[in-house]
Amino acid sequence: MKPINAVEGRAIPLGLKNCDTDVIIPAHFLKVITRDGLGKNAFEAIRAQPGNVFDDPEYAGANILIGGDNFGCGSSREHAAWALNDMGIDAVIAPSFSDIFSGNAFKNGILTVVLPQEAVDRLLEVAKTQPISVELEGQTVTTPFQDRFRFEIDPFRKYCLLNGLDEVGMTLARDSAIGAFEEKMAAERPWL
Amino acid sequence: MSAKPRTLYEKIWDAHVVERRDDGTCLIYIDRHLLHEVTSPQAFEALRIAGRKLRRPDLTLAVADHNLPTTPRVDASGKRLPITDPDSKIQLAELEKNVAEFGVPYIDAIAPEQGIVHVVGPEQGYSLPGATIVCGDSHTSAHGGMGALAFGIGTSEVEHVMATQTLQLTPSKTMEIRVDGKLGEGVTPKDVVLHIIGTIGAAGGTGYVIEYTGNVFREMSIEGRLTVSNMSIEGGARAGLIAPDEVTFAYLSDKPMAPKGEAWAKAIAWWKTLPTDPGAHYDKVVVIDAADIAPCLTWGTSPEDVVPIDGVVPDPMSFADPAKQIAAQKSLDYMGLTPGTRMEDIPVENIFIGSCTNSRIEDLRAAAVVVRGRKLAPNIRQALIVPGSGLVKRQAEAEGLDRVFLDAGFEWREPGCSMCLAMNPDKVPPGERCASTSNRNFVGRQGPRSRTHLVSPAMAAAAAVTGRLADVRKLERMA
Numbered sequence: 272m273k274p275i276n277a278v279e280g281r282a283i284p285l286g287l288k289n290c291d292t293d294v295i296i297p298a299h300f301l302k303v304i305t306r307d308g309l310g311k312n313a314f315e316a317i318r319a320q321p322g323n324v325f326d327d328p329e330y331a332g333a334n335i336l337i338g339g340d341n342f343g344c345g346s347s348r349e350h351a352a353w354a355l356n357d358m359g360i361d362a363v364i365a366p367s368f369s370d371i372f373s374g375n376a377f378k379n380g381i382l383t384v385v386l387p388q389e390a391v392d393r394l395l396e397v398a399k400t401q402p403i404s405v406e407l408e409g410q411t412v413t414t415p416f417q418d419r420f421r422f423e424i425d426p427f428r429k430y431c432l433l434n435g436l437d438e439v440g441m442t443l444a445r446d447s448a449i450g451a452f453e454e455k456m457a458a459e460r461p462w463l
Numbered sequence: 464m465s466a467k468p469r470t471l472y473e474k475i476w477d478a479h480v481v482e483r484r485d486d487g488t489c490l491i492y493i494d495r496h497l498l499h500e501v502t503s504p505q506a507f508e509a510l511r512i513a514g515r516k517l518r519r520p521d522l523t524l525a526v527a528d529h530n531l532p533t534t535p536r537v538d539a540s541g542k543r544l545p546i547t548d549p550d551s552k553i554q555l556a557e558l559e560k561n562v563a564e565f566g567v568p569y570i571d572a573i574a575p576e577q578g579i580v581h582v583v584g585p586e587q588g589y590s591l592p593g594a595t596i597v598c599g600d601s602h603t604s605a606h607g608g609m610g611a612l613a614f615g616i617g618t619s620e621v622e623h624v625m626a627t628q629t630l631q632l633t634p635s636k637t638m639e640i641r642v643d644g645k646l647g648e649g650v651t652p653k654d655v656v657l658h659i660i661g662t663i664g665a666a667g668g669t670g671y672v673i674e675y676t677g678n679v680f681r682e683m684s685i686e687g688r689l690t691v692s693n694m695s696i697e698g699g700a701r702a703g704l705i706a707p708d709e710v711t712f713a714y715l716s717d718k719p720m721a722p723k724g725e726a727w728a729k730a731i732a733w734w735k736t737l738p739t740d741p742g743a744h745y746d747k748v749v750v751i752d753a754a755d756i757a758p759c760l761t762w763g764t765s766p767e768d769v770v771p772i773d774g775v776v777p778d779p780m781s782f783a784d785p786a787k788q789i790a791a792q793k794s795l796d797y798m799g800l801t802p803g804t805r806m807e808d809i810p811v812e813n814i815f816i817g818s819c820t821n822s823r824i825e826d827l828r829a830a831a832v833v834v835r836g837r838k839l840a841p842n843i844r845q846a847l848i849v850p851g852s853g854l855v856k857r858q859a860e861a862e863g864l865d866r867v868f869l870d871a872g873f874e875w876r877e878p879g880c881s882m883c884l885a886m887n888p889d890k891v892p893p894g895e896r897c898a899s900t901s902n903r904n905f906v907g908r909q910g911p912r913s914r915t916h917l918v919s920p921a922m923a924a925a926a927a928v929t930g931r932l933a934d935v936r937k938l939e940r941m942a
Binding site for chain 2: 286287288289291293294297298299301302303304305306315316339340341344345346347348349352367368369370371374375378379388425426427438439442443445448449452453456460461462463
């Protein structure tokens, strides 16, 4: 996983409450055995509508997405995070995220920023014309208009994102503790 | 034993902590890991690249469900028929290759036990009370109906569990949803959970694990409990829980993978210690009167868009939240509905009875009661009954339910996820409407431009024989 700190650039002002992972990447595109190439099929139903934000040249090359409340709800498919990766999205800002999606995003080096609805509404407005800056170290989102919003993030996730850490490798280093737990369980709960 | 009263969730959590860090994050041991073909290939590939193995293949169980066509899988001579969709074929072959290479127990596509992972786990006795159960599928929450802490994970977490048999997790908040009283006529477990989601909202449970309490759940069968817990994720909660009790033990007593003999006695003794202690604290409590729950269904494109069947399509402006007003208008445009239309006046062309929510034997029995002696309405173009597993299918056939459905004009299919998610040939055609016993009414969920109304099996059956969304209570009186 690549380390991530500052994300600066144009943001796609999607908004949209309850944007689920079927909307992000529909099931018929999940028949893949790699993580690559999902971006071109992302948000298929929205992209079928003329004048949608994803095909608007104004937001070409955007690396931030601004969503609505409960972003990423629904299916656990990590393909949603892979699709955003493939689109070049490094950060998603929303009033709230589903638990599974925010975990999947984190594990793919995508920063999920939770801000109050008012702040998100302001950013949706700014994003129409100006770039936005997200800074993980200082936990702030800023705009060229001097807006400054602070966000909270789990300290462990922040540490992993800043350092690009491989969680599987970190846990494998705890092998002896896991082994000891298994021995204890074999005695206490042998039916498992 | 801790002196402080604990909830069911806290007890299961505490029993699985391998290590606890100062910031509260815990390394949690995973007892059961279900795999299917869609969310596992990239995890196996990552292991292969890193030269890693599965730590505990013996705790893992794989079965294909999402991609498999539900048409016959063998020809008259018993020879396996090929999968025609090339991408599905590759993904299914990849699973078979991976389970062989990594030594994972596997139920193959033509085994009598094959089915949807969340139907197979409980009916095999693989899913047990007090266990931690994960799967790369959000409806893993279903197994909470057995009193297990069960939740969906992404593919990176699938890889993490494969390699370490653990997950790094922070504890969730706890929400009690208590439903006491007597359920009205025609009200099924599906109606109960739809009503709950309509009450708390699609994000109401985000950050929480829900425990369902009250006499309504105590009196519910395991099948019903699995239906309720299954849809916890549609209320935003990664997991749901229903305390194990005599109903749970009786259900498990004859299941092939459940503990036997001395281990069974020891297991029951521990399971009986799991229910929430009197005085334990929940972070949030929601109380619902059973009498307030009607047979209900969805009108929009979020599972929170719930109305009673005798209600009408709501006016978007009736919602207080401006974001919901916009979302509701978009939903109505997509669904092709106008505010004020009576739900019972909405015609449907497709019927789907199946999915990990409602494809167990009780669900098929409930649908058959309504269908028996009736025919599909002339405007129904497609009506599928898709049993959740081969065992459910055989049981239904032994009870003659297949004849009831076939005589009415339904198709009787092989087990799989089918029309729930449009990853296999079963789809709702563009612009058409479906009364579906599945769990998600999202835009495009059952196929591009498909329009889904989530209902119980009895209500899907009522829609099938009337050709419109129908109140099962009135239908039964007509009979």
